[in-house]
Amino acid sequence: MKAAVVSAFDTPPRYRDFPAPVAVRATEQVVDVIAAGLHPRVRSQADGSHYTSTGELPLVPGIDGVGRGADGVLRYFLLPDTTLGTMAEQTLVDLRRSIVLPEGSDAVAVAAALNPAMSSWVALRRRIEFGPGQTVLILGATGSAGRMAVQIAKLFGATRIVAVARNAGLLAALPALGATETVALADTARLGTVAAEVDVVLDYLWGEPAADALAAIVTARPDRGKPLSWIQIGSVAGPTAAIPSAALRAAHLQIVGSGQGSVATGDILAELPALAAAITAGAFDIDARPVPLSEVERAWADAPRTTARLVLTP
Ligand SMILES: NC(=O)c1ccc[n+]([C@@H]2O[C@H](COP(=O)([O-])OP(=O)(O)OC[C@H]3O[C@@H](n4cnc5c(N)ncnc54)[C@H](OP(=O)(O)O)[C@@H]3O)[C@@H](O)[C@H]2O)c1
Known part of the structure; x- marks a missing residue:
């Protein structure tokens, strides 16, 4: 499959081939990614400066996203620390770290705004x-x-x-x-x-x-x-x-x-359905701009120069 791949921490991700994921545990599902936000946290993951970085390369960045698995359900998901993030055609989701989105939700708006x-x-x-x-x-x-x-x-x-x-x-x-x-x-x-x-x-x-x-x-x-x-x-x-x-x-x-650690993951997840509902109901003004995953290098260069949250779309 295609993915945004980081091969060196001083170089932006490149659009390359990467091994497709395989679900092993009952709680896992392979999803087709529809939208993944380029948040500040993702940039620090990709340049190795985030405190959770293990230094392992190559890595696909992306900490959250919207996608659909083989069951056809539209979901927003948060990934744990992993070398296969969400900026890929497919990723591996722990269903316990996901929420179901109403059909028809604007995937780009959700991926831009939830983080x-x-x-x-x-x-x-x-x-x-x-x-x-x-x-x-x-x-x-x-x-x-x-x-x-x-x-x-x-x-x-x-x-x-x-x-x-x-x-x-x-x-x-x-x-x-x-x-x-x-x-x-x-x-x-x-x-x-x-x-x-x-x-x-x-x-x-x-x-x-x-x-x-x-x-x-x-x-x-x-x-x-x-x-x-x-x-x-x-x-x-x-x-x-x-x-x-x-x-x-x-x-x-x-x-x-306030952040991951000071708030338990379960407590964060418990808040997400109501927040996602507010986003999909149009309660907020959201400045989101979709960029094809194949243009990930351009997205990396553009992100610091725009107030819009860039969202990669495989
Ligand atoms: N703890 C959590 O749960 C959580 C969740 C999401 C995000 N965050 C964190 O929240 C922060 C903001 O995230 P974001 O998504 O809003 O990022 P963002 O869209 O990139 O915005 C960053 C903002 O910071 C301002 N800024 C940068 N350097 C500054 C400085 N030296 N003095 C004053 N303002 C400065 C920028 O202002 P200018 O327009 O003037 O450049 C811009 O308004 C990040 O640190 C992110 O990691 C935390």
Whole structure:
């Protein structure tokens, strides 16, 4: 079969022949892949920089996708760490890590949106007690995950949604998705004013911007006893952040992470049917662009230059 194959970590995947999978266990099924998202996590898998990388090559990247097996059922699936990912004509799915999609679902939209959307959906459902009437700040709101977070916070009944990012042009588009306020990332003084009383922060950045934002918000908080839940989700601005110890003592601040590991796989899977239903019902504005699998090298070059989530279609 054809697949996107990584033969060296310093070279993008190439469209090549790769051995087709064979199901061995009763819980496994070979599926024909219809759509696989090129998420940031997939890029780090393909260049060997992700912490789960074992260094084993060759490898087919892709951590999730939409496809159909011999039973004819349309499914979204999450793969475990494997050298046969989803960017192939076929892959091997553990049915326990899959959900059935309604017939007629837009496979490209689902493959584009489920990974970025689950970051905030799972964080708000599984890492804190969140309910209508609460207020949310999204740090790094202009990426695929940040834009979905704005819409998911709105869906979950947030009354204020403060969107913070460095790209002014993209930030200006977020009120149309549900942001009630936007703040330039560099404007920490305004951040302190606008977000002093926020209940939850969904943090996609970490690094220096997160440390600066946290200090600005905690310092400006009129009621230091009011709970502030800081949920660490992504680290595009840096793997470490210098959080002042005083921030944890002087305010009712809790910092938690959300992702695979901090949320059990079963709990993530339990959230996916409702999220997939919202996606297929058209609840969200999704910026997805399909690219034929045979053009995987072009997709790799284009991905950093576009705000759309690229989706490879075998
Ligand atoms: N834990 C989870 O469950 C989970 C799930 C999905 C994703 N994630 C993580 O969430 C993060 C975002 O994912 P995504 O799909 O939204 O990626 P994406 O679409 O590539 O967006 C990345 C965003 O980060 C911004 N950015 C990059 N470097 C920055 C910096 N130094 N300072 C400020 N902003 C910066 C970019 O802004 P510009 O437009 O200004 O370049 C862009 O808006 C990634 O780290 C991803 O691994 C976590």
